[in-house]
Amino acid sequence: MSLATTLLAVISLTSCCDSISSWNLEMALDIKSSVRALHVVNADTIVFSGSGGLVGVTTNGGESWDTTRVKIDGVRPSFRACSAGNGFMHIVSIESPGVILKSPLDNLNEFEIKFRDNNPAMFLDAMTFRDNGYGVVMGDPTEGCLTILITSNDGETWRRVPCNTIPEIKEGEAAFAASNGNISVFEDQIWIATGGKSSRVFHSPNGGIDWSVYDTPLIQGGSMTGAFAISFRSDTEGIIIGGDWGNQEMNSGNIAHTSDGGVNWVLRSEGEGPGYRSCIIWRPEHPTHCLAIGSKGVSLSIDSGESWSVVTNQGFYTGRFTPDGNTLWLAGEAVITKINF
Numbered sequence: 463m464s465l466a467t468t469l470l471a472v473i474s475l476t477s478c479c480d481s482i483s484s485w486n487l488e489m490a491l492d493i494k495s496s497v498r499a500l501h502v503v504n505a506d507t508i509v510f511s512g513s514g515g516l517v518g519v520t521t522n523g524g525e526s527w528d529t530t531r532v533k534i535d536g537v538r539p540s541f542r543a544c545s546a547g548n549g550f551m552h553i554v555s556i557e558s559p560g561v562i563l564k565s566p567l568d569n570l571n572e573f574e575i576k577f578r579d580n581n582p583a584m585f586l587d588a589m590t591f592r593d594n595g596y597g598v599v600m601g602d603p604t605e606g607c608l609t610i611l612i613t614s615n616d617g618e619t620w621r622r623v624p625c626n627t628i629p630e631i632k633e634g635e636a637a638f639a640a641s642n643g644n645i646s647v648f649e650d651q652i653w654i655a656t657g658g659k660s661s662r663v664f665h666s667p668n669g670g671i672d673w674s675v676y677d678t679p680l681i682q683g684g685s686m687t688g689a690f691a692i693s694f695r696s697d698t699e700g701i702i703i704g705g706d707w708g709n710q711e712m713n714s715g716n717i718a719h720t721s722d723g724g725v726n727w728v729l730r731s732e733g734e735g736p737g738y739r740s741c742i743i744w745r746p747e748h749p750t751h752c753l754a755i756g757s758k759g760v761s762l763s764i765d766s767g768e769s770w771s772v773v774t775n776q777g778f779y780t781g782r783f784t785p786d787g788n789t790l791w792l793a794g795e796a797v798i799t800k801i802n803f
Contacts (some may be wrong), residue, residue, distance in 0.1 A: 486760055495512035496513040497780075497794060497797075498512065499780060499793070499797060499800070501642075502782040506523050507546065508791055509567070510544065510552075512541060513540045517531075518570075521567065524676075530570045530571050532570075536753075539557070541553050542588075544589065546591075547591055550566055552564055553565070555586065555673065558579070558581060558583070560584035563579060576617055576619065586609065589642060590645045591617075595615060596647075598636065598670065599611040600654050600711075601637070603635070606631070607628045608637075608654065612670045623670050632662075635659060637656050638704075641690065641741035644690075646693050646694040656688065657683075658685055658687065661688025663724045684708065687705070693744055701742055701752060701766065702718050703719050704738070705739070706738060709757075710738035713736065714732050715732075717767050730766075730767040730771060731768060734770070735767075736761035739756035740781065751763065756777065756778070757794075759772060759773070759774055760792065779795070780794075788803055789802055
């Protein structure tokens with residue numbers, strides 16, 4: 463394991479609750495990887511995963527990082543989903559063979575393969591965990607339905623949700639491994655957002671046993687349209703974001719909000735939104751604040767997605783807050799940064 467001795471990029475944001483005033487870029491860390499997944503455990507412990515088999519962890523709030531590049535069958539996979547908790551990191555590769563790894567945070571080289579599927583069509587998109595060791599991984603359709611994997615023992619074993627319990631997929635419907643944001647979990651409820659020729663939300667009210675599916679009003683019909691990320695802040699209120707990856711400036715049909723647990727979705731900020739974004743997250747301790755993150759920049763809403771302010775035009779793929787909502791970690795192409803609110 464290598465110790466990254468360069469401090470990561472620290473961006474200080476001077477703001478009150480309602481406005482953004484200035485940025486100060488201090489230092490940068492070149493990580494030579496496209497990073498589309500990071501997970502913030504607390505103010506000290508943050509993990510990330512990226513292309514070229516790169517995974518990393520800090521346990522001192524980013525002052526230093528331990529990193530390694532993982533090989534499987536002689537190949538360094540692209541890891542676009544990860545999570546951490548209880549002293550371990552969980553890592554997901556995208557393309558076949560689809561694998562889920564588990565490594566102790568104090569030595570990422572001691573990884574174990576906890577799930578493997580050699581199906582050539584396997585493509586795993588996202589992962590999320592709860593504090594009690596319950597985790598969900600989703601992937602593109604195989605065997606005629608979405609690939610949904612669940613663990614209840616902190617990633618030691620994984621079981622696939624049977625296809626006969628999941629609503630049928632539509633032609634051209636899949637998901638995008640863009641920000642590790644396709645899944646949202648609140649208590650026992652799971653929501654999974656899809657995109658492509660159809661963009662819908664799959665919902666389980668009971669930990670993956672039963673499933674329903676709901677239409678969304680997001681732009682869809684093309685291979686790179688629809689929802690790219692979903693986030694719920696309660697059992698009823700959620701938001702989805704995406705758009706048209708081929709027309710990223712378009713700010714219509716790419717944000718929708720629900721107040722009934724995902725049954726009905728209503729478009730927001732039509733014509734005045736941030737355009738295409740690959741990630742949406744709620745800010746802890748600030749019930750109406752959410753961040754939209756993408757390759758064209760980061761935008762803040764303080765009214766649950768009704769209106770938006772530009773935070774930065776610097777592009778990122780994904781982001782996560784510390785539990786107190788005071789620090790936002792961002793990751794993208796060869797960069798990891800943080801903003802202090």
